Structure formats: structure tokens, C-alpha cells
Amino acid sequence: MNNSNLKMKDQFNTALGNLIDKLLGWFNAIIENIPNFILAVLVLIASYYAARHISRFVRKLVVKRVEQHSIANAISRVTTVIVVAFGLFIALGVLNLGKALTSLLAGAGVVGLAIGLALQGTLANTFAGLLLSFRKRIKIGDWVETTGFSGEVMDINLKDFTLKEADNNIVIIPNKTILDNPLKNYSLTTRMRIFLECGVGYESDLEEVEKLTRETIANTFDQVESAEDVEFYYTEFGDSSINYLCRFWIEADSILEKLKAKTRAIIEIKKAYDKAGVNIPFPIRTVQFDNKLNINNASSNQKS
Incomplete structure (x- = not known):
């Protein structure tokens, strides 16, 4: 019984000695690495404040080139993350945690790959938005x-x-x-071309119609300096009219302005044609009967 007690006491003392040695080793390691730990903390603090100042600077630069504040905020946040991550890697290196740094990089790579596959469409739209924001055109x-x-x-x-x-x-x-x-x-350009298609009756004086149309357009729009600047071409012999194409340039930068200009041109051309007696015919279909109908005989047959 005494031998067993002595044996257990020896085992306890040995375990306690190992634990104390381990704790002393850790304590000594902490004491030895205090300068490195303090330096790592300083690196993290410096990276944090550096990230704030750099992100503000980057945002100011981006705002000068991009009107969208959401894009500028996103780029500044990405810059902050990159700077802080860089500071974290330096801090881990100062603490001689090379294995932890390697594991962290490997884990970040795996997580990044998984997120990229899961958010493939979203990331594609995000990068496309960044590219569109920096396009000057x-x-x-x-x-x-x-x-x-x-x-x-x-x-x-x-x-x-x-x-x-x-x-x-x-x-x-x-x-x-x-x-x-x-x-x-x-x-991108302040000039647009107006296309007008119309037709006049076969009885019309085509040279007079061309001259009248050119002059009407030139007098209506200040951008058209003279009647010679208006393009006018007869295109076909239609079913009810001789059709033409009229083209001219105006100062405009939207489809809405183009439509307004085309509307104004149509109104002024119609007024000029009405005043000059130029006919804009609508489709007419003539039905011809080769056999003449005798109405009198048909009515007499009905009475009988």
C-alpha cells in the first residue's frame, strides 16, 4: 500500500513538474516575444489608420472621374480591406507565425473560390459596373x-x-x-439627321415640289443654312403618289429632340403644300366592271 502511494506521488510530482516547465516555457516565450507582439500591434494600428487615410484619398480621386457615389464608396472600401489585410499579413510575419499565415492564405483562397462560383453573375455585374463607370463615353x-x-x-x-x-x-x-x-x-455628337418620307400626286410639278420642300426646311430650322443643304431624292412611282426622301441635319443630342424636329418639319411642309396647292394623295383603289349592269332591266324583272 505504501509503495503504491509513493508511486502515485512520484507520478503526480512528475506531471506537475512537466506542467510547470511547460508554463515556464510559454512564459519565457511570451517574454521573449513581447517586443514582436508590441510591434505587431503597432503594425495593425498603423495599417488601420493608413487604410482610413488611403481610402479617403482614393475616394477623392475616384469622385473626380466617376459621378456615381456608390462606385466611389465601393472602391474606397475595397482599398481599406486591402490595406488592413496587408497589415495583418505583416503582423503575422513579425510574430513568426509563418504556418498560420500560410493556412490563412490557403483558407482565403478556398473561400474566395467558393464565393466566386456562387456569386458568378453578381461579380460579373459588379466588375462590369466598375468598367462602365470609368468609361468616358x-x-x-x-x-x-x-x-x-x-x-x-x-x-x-x-x-x-x-x-x-x-x-x-x-x-x-x-x-x-x-x-x-x-x-x-x-x-457623343450634337448633330442628328432627320429622315422624311412623303409622296405627292402624279399631277404635281416635281421640280417645284423639290424646291418648295427644300426652302421650307431651310426656313424652319436655323441649323440648315440654305436650301442646298437639304437632301431631296425621288424614290419611286407609288400606287397613288410619287414618293420622295428628304434628309437634313439638326443640332440635337437625344431622340426626343429628333422627334420634335421631325414633327415640326412635317407640320411646316403640310402648311406649305396646302398653300401651294400640292396634293398629298391617300391610297385610292379603282374598281372596274367590264360587263355593264342594266339597272332598268333588273328592276323590271323584280317587279314582274
Whole structure:
């Protein structure tokens, strides 16, 4: 019994000695690494404040080139994360935690791959929004046409592209769709060409019609300096009229202004034609009967 007690006492003393040695080793390691720990903390604090100042600076730079505040905020936040992550990696290196740093990078890579696969469409729209925001040829207020829609650009954010059509409808298009399809920007030029198609009666003096049309357009629009600047071409002998095409340039940067100009041109041409007696015929169909109907005989047969 005494031998067993002595044996248990020896085992307890040995375990206690090992525990004390382990704690002393950890304590000594902490004491030795206090300078590194303090330095790592200082690196993290410095990276935090550096991230704040750098993100503000980046935001100011982005705002000068991009009108969308959502894009500028997103870029500044990404900058903050990058700076803080860089400071964290330096701090781990100062603490000689190379294995932890390697594991952290590996885990970040796996998590990033999983998130990228899960949010593939969202990330595509996000990067497309960033690219669209830095394109100088597309900005808020422009009148554009893409994927069958046309209107004024109201907003470009990280998810979608917002248009306001001429009838005041709002169209929201994913950013990726905008990059993958052709886009026509009417606001890049201040000139637009108006196309007018009409027809006059076969009895009309075609040279007089051409002269009258050219002069009417030139007198209606200040942008048209002379009648020679108006293009006029007869195109075909129609069923009821001789048809023509008239083209001229105006100063406009939206489809709405183009439609207003075309409406004004049609009104003024109609007034000029009415005053000059030029006929704009509507389709007429003549029905011809080769056998003559005898109405008198038909009525007498009905009476009998």
C-alpha cells in the first residue's frame, strides 16, 4: 500500500513538474516575444489608420472621374480591406507565425473560390459596373440605345444600368448585358439627321415640289443654312403618289429632340403644300366592271 502511494506521488510530482516547465516555457516565450507582439500591434494600428487615410484619398480621386457615389464608396472600401489585410499579413510575419499565415492564405483562397462560383453573375455585374463607370463615353445624362431600349442614363451602380425612356418608363439592365451588347450613344455628337418620307400626286410639278420642300426646311430650322443643304431624292412611282426622301441635319443630342424636329418639319411642309396647292394623295383603289349592269332591266324583272 505504501509503495503504491509513493508511486502515485512520484507520478503526480512528475506531471506537475512537466506542467510547470511547460508554463515556464510559454512564459519565457511570451517574454521573449513581447517586443514582436508590441510591434505587431503597432503594425495593425498603423495599417488601420493608413487604410482610413488611403481610402479617403482614393475616394477623392475616384469622385473626380466617376459621378456615381456608390462606385466611389465601393472602391474606397475595397482599398481599406486591402490595406488592413496587408497589415495583418505583416503582423503575422513579425510574430513568426509563418504556418498560420500560410493556412490563412490557403483558407482565403478556398473561400474566395467558393464565393466566386456562387456569386458568378453578381461579380460579373459588379466588375462590369466598375468598367462602365470609368468609361468616358458613357455617363449619367447621356441618351443611349442598347438591347432594344433607348433613353437617358439615370444611374450606373455596381449591379445594374438604369435608363429612363422617352415615355418616362424606367428600364433596369444588368451591367454585364451592357458590356456584351452594342451601345449607341446619341450624346457623343450634337448633330442628328432627320429622315422624311412623303409622296405627292402624279399631277404635281416635281421640280417645284423639290424646291418648295427644300426652302421650307431651310426656313424652319436655323441649323440648315440654305436650301442646298437639304437632301431631296425621288424614290419611286407609288400606287397613288410619287414618293420622295428628304434628309437634313439638326443640332440635337437625344431622340426626343429628333422627334420634335421631325414633327415640326412635317407640320411646316403640310402648311406649305396646302398653300401651294400640292396634293398629298391617300391610297385610292379603282374598281372596274367590264360587263355593264342594266339597272332598268333588273328592276323590271323584280317587279314582274
